[in-house]
Amino acid sequence: MNKTQFPHTSDPILADAPTEAPAPLNEHVTQTLAHYFQTLEQETPTDVYQMVISQVEKPLFEYVLARTEFNQSRAAAILGINRNTLRKKMQHYQITQP
16 A cells, blocks of 8 residues: 555544545645635735645644654654644644543
C-alpha cells in the first residue's frame, strides 16, 4: 500500500470513510472558495488566506495526532514540522488530548 493511501479496513478513525478515493483536496478547496466568493455578493473579503489555512490546519493536526495516539514527536515528524511548532498550533487551535 502506498503511504498516501488510507487503510480503510483497519483504521478506526476512517471506519465510516467511503471506499472510493475522494476528490483531491485542491478541488474541494477550489469549490469551497468559489462558493464563498459567490455568497459575498458586494462585500469585500478580508483575511481569506488565514481563513483557509485555519480550516485546513486544525483538522490536519487533529487527524495526525489521533493517528499517533497524541504522540507529539511522531505527529510532528509525520507533519514535517518542529514539535514546538506543533505545540503552539495545538494551543492556538485548542487541541487537547481526549
